[in-house]
Amino acid sequence: MSDIVLELQNVSRIFGEGDAQVKALDDVSLSIRRGEFVLIVGSSGSGKSTLLNMIGLLDKPTSGKVILDGKETTTLNDGQVSQYRNEKLGFVFQFANLLPDLTVLENVMLPQQIQGSPEDIRQNAIDLLIKVGLEDQINKRSNKISGGQAQRAAIARGLVNRPTIVLADEPTGNLDSVTAGKIVKLAKTMAKELNQTFIIVTHDRHQFPDVDRVITIKDGKAFSGEETTMEITA
Amino acid sequence: MDYRVNLAARMLANKRGSLIGAVLAVSIGILVIHVNFVIFQGIYDAIIRDMTEYRFGDIFVSHEEEATIERSHVVYTNWFERVPLVKSATPRLSGSADIEFRSMGKFNEEFDVPVVGVEPVSDILASKIHTTINEGQYVYARNSIVVGETVAEDLGGVRVGDNLKLIMTNQGGEEVSKRFVVTGISKTAGGQGFDTSVIIHIDSLRSMLDRPDESNSIFVKLNEKNPEAAIDIRKQFLAAYANDDLKAQTIEESAEATLKGFRSGIAMINLIGYFGMGSSAFAIVTIQMMLVNSKTREIGVMRAIGAKRKDILMVFILQGMIIGAIGAGAGTGIGLAYTTYAKETNMQFQGSLALEVNYNWPKIAETALLAFFLAMLAAIYPSYRATKLQPVEAMRNV
Numbered sequence: 001m002s003d004i005v006l007e008l009q010n011v012s013r014i015f016g017e018g019d020a021q022v023k024a025l026d027d028v029s030l031s032i033r034r035g036e037f038v039l040i041v042g043s044s045g046s047g048k049s050t051l052l053n054m055i056g057l058l059d060k061p062t063s064g065k066v067i068l069d070g071k072e073t074t075t076l077n078d079g080q081v082s083q084y085r086n087e088k089l090g091f092v093f094q095f096a097n098l099l100p101d102l103t104v105l106e107n108v109m110l111p112q113q114i115q116g117s118p119e120d121i122r123q124n125a126i127d128l129l130i131k132v133g134l135e136d137q138i139n140k141r142s143n144k145i146s147g148g149q150a151q152r153a154a155i156a157r158g159l160v161n162r163p164t165i166v167l168a169d170e171p172t173g174n175l176d177s178v179t180a181g182k183i184v185k186l187a188k189t190m191a192k193e194l195n196q197t198f199i200i201v202t203h204d205r206h207q208f209p210d211v212d213r214v215i216t217i218k219d220g221k222a223f224s225g226e227e228t229t230m231e232i233t234a
Numbered sequence: 235m236d237y238r239v240n241l242a243a244r245m246l247a248n249k250r251g252s253l254i255g256a257v258l259a260v261s262i263g264i265l266v267i268h269v270n271f272v273i274f275q276g277i278y279d280a281i282i283r284d285m286t287e288y289r290f291g292d293i294f295v296s297h298e299e300e301a302t303i304e305r306s307h308v309v310y311t312n313w314f315e316r317v318p319l320v321k322s323a324t325p326r327l328s329g330s331a332d333i334e335f336r337s338m339g340k341f342n343e344e345f346d347v348p349v350v351g352v353e354p355v356s357d358i359l360a361s362k363i364h365t366t367i368n369e370g371q372y373v374y375a376r377n378s379i380v381v382g383e384t385v386a387e388d389l390g391g392v393r394v395g396d397n398l399k400l401i402m403t404n405q406g407g408e409e410v411s412k413r414f415v416v417t418g419i420s421k422t423a424g425g426q427g428f429d430t431s432v433i434i435h436i437d438s439l440r441s442m443l444d445r446p447d448e449s450n451s452i453f454v455k456l457n458e459k460n461p462e463a464a465i466d467i468r469k470q471f472l473a474a475y476a477n478d479d480l481k482a483q484t485i486e487e488s489a490e491a492t493l494k495g496f497r498s499g500i501a502m503i504n505l506i507g508y509f510g511m512g513s514s515a516f517a518i519v520t521i522q523m524m525l526v527n528s529k530t531r532e533i534g535v536m537r538a539i540g541a542k543r544k545d546i547l548m549v550f551i552l553q554g555m556i557i558g559a560i561g562a563g564a565g566t567g568i569g570l571a572y573t574t575y576a577k578e579t580n581m582q583f584q585g586s587l588a589l590e591v592n593y594n595w596p597k598i599a600e601t602a603l604l605a606f607f608l609a610m611l612a613a614i615y616p617s618y619r620a621t622k623l624q625p626v627e628a629m630r631n632v
């Protein structure tokens with residue numbers, strides 16, 4: 001199996017029409033290898049979230065191809081894309097985005113339930129919650145725990161289906177710096193322990209001192225490394 | 235438990251206001267139908283009940299063309315009483331009389347008072363008119379008379395033991411009169427009884443009118459209410475006496491003319507009930523739209539982590555089903571409690587006739603099911619709207 005888990009080929013995303021047109025992504029090509037811990041940085045409004053939405057199959061490019069695990073995804077229908085998201089991707093959002101009506105455990109069980117996994121869903125979820133240090137919070141309503149705990153739970157939920165890539169959009173953006181540091185450390189530990197590919201979007205480079213690769217977005221264009229002008233190629 | 239069921243239930247449980255509102259909407263719709271049924275169907279059935287018990291029996295035989303049946307009633311009542319399902323058959327004859335009453339020197343007179351002649355022994359078996367005597371007792375001798383409450387009042391306050399004089403014109407055109415002793419006063423709630431008549435022994439009436447052996451009608455009572463059997467028996471009877479020019483009607487047929495208008499009234503009121511149910515469906519649509527709008531981000535998150543459109547649809551339709559089930563359960567429960575209360579207390583309105591309350595199980599089930607399906611139907615549009623929310627909603631950082 002190829003070492004490349006994700007490939008973007010000439011991806012553009014244009015919002016709006018005519019004069020109001022915004023080119024949020026401009027001909028981006030890049031590829032990610034298995035096990036990489038990748039940081040996407042850039043100033044606010046540069047197109048980071050738009051890029052992550054493309055990678056996460058949450059939105060479709062105006063042109064270009066998104067190839068996940070060797071499969072071109074832009075031609076898939078809504079149901080197939082949903083299944084891809086469920087099986088191959090894990091999401092961690094800025095505001096943890098746990099479902100407030102469910103307990104912490106139920107939130108972490110959810111991706112496997114949606115998949116209809118034949119495994120011991122409950123045990124898988126509990127194991128992960130222990131790994132992220134939430135063994136005491138398992139049966140709490142998920143809106144009754146702190147922001148840092150919620151983000152830990154969200155990481156567990158992102159990992160539970162053993163996805164090809166975990167995507168995180170500003171995962172520390174809503175946390176104080178001490179808590180943020182702990183979350184970053186947790187993500188790194190999980191990545192190493194599970195050989196898990198991570199793609200993390202942040203506007204704050206300094207919170208992630210030690211990463212495999214940095215991609216910088218500026219005005220919808222992607223560059224390899226930090227503040228360089230060299231365009232990356234596949 | 236399926237995660238969609240769990241999620242649907244939890245969302246509702248955590249939005250107690252919406253849940254209670256939606257459940258109330260469903261249950262009130264049902265309750266309106268139950269209350270309507272208890273009251274209006276109750277009045278309808280009470281009228282039928284009283285008409286059956288006092289005036290027509292389950293089968294009512296009269297002459298096709300003439301006012302009276304000339305052949306002796308014994309032939310017919312014997313025929314009926316040989317049928318196992320028949321409890322009793324009794325002849326009746328009617329006429330009218332002027333009544334004179336003297337009390338403490340005062341003279342009172344009423345003209346053209348309806349007179350009902352009954353055969354006491356079989357009438358007590360067939361009819362319940364004897365139970366309407368709330369003072370004294372029923373006709374038992376040739377000179378006994380039971381006076382309807384209204385007549386008693388109009389005559390200036392007739393009491394048990396008083397003497398009345400009845401004056402009639404007989405078949406030959408002669409005026410005849412006879413004195414009677416009042417044995418009872420008859421009073422019914424709702425006016426289906428003989429409050430405006432007097433009741434005497436059928437033989438007294440026959441002899442006064444010079445119509446020996448004649449009757450107007452045969453009142454037939456079955457052992458229990460059984461409309462199909464009544465139709466059968468009526469048919470057999472008419473076949474057995476095909477040459478006698480008789481007419482035999484079941485109570486439904488006898489009451490038809492009286493109750494036709496009433497029935498369309500009930501249909502109208504039921505329509506209002508169903509209209510109420512329809513509006514409760516709109517309430518559910520509104521409440522669920524609010525719920526869907528407040529769950530935009532959650533729906534986005536679910537879509538992002540892989541839930542398909544049909545999963546989202548399921549969650550919200552399940553909510554409609556939960557609302558429908560609880561609402562139908564609660565509405566039916568409260569409706570049945572009201573029905574039971576009405577039945578046990580012999581509910582009546584200001585001294586009018588007591589409602590005839592019945593549990594119409596097919597209708598109760600039908601109403602509950604209808605409410606359930608309406609709630610589910612009402613959930614379809616909000617659920618469909620929920621499926622249109624995009625997974626990127628989960629990413630919005632606001």
Ligand SMILES: Nc1ncnc2c1ncn2[C@@H]1O[C@H](COP(=O)(O)OP(=O)(O)O)[C@@H](O)[C@H]1O
Nearest residue numbers: 015016022024043044045046047048049050051
């Ligand atoms: N749904 C949208 N409709 C219109 N414009 C959008 C939409 N999403 C993003 N944009 C625009 O695209 C550009 C990049 O946005 P975004 O990817 O959110 O930036 P970042 O995450 O780096 O702050 C911005 O100019 C933003 O206004």
Ligand SMILES: [Mg+2]
Nearest residue numbers: 048049050631
């Ligand atoms: Mg962003």
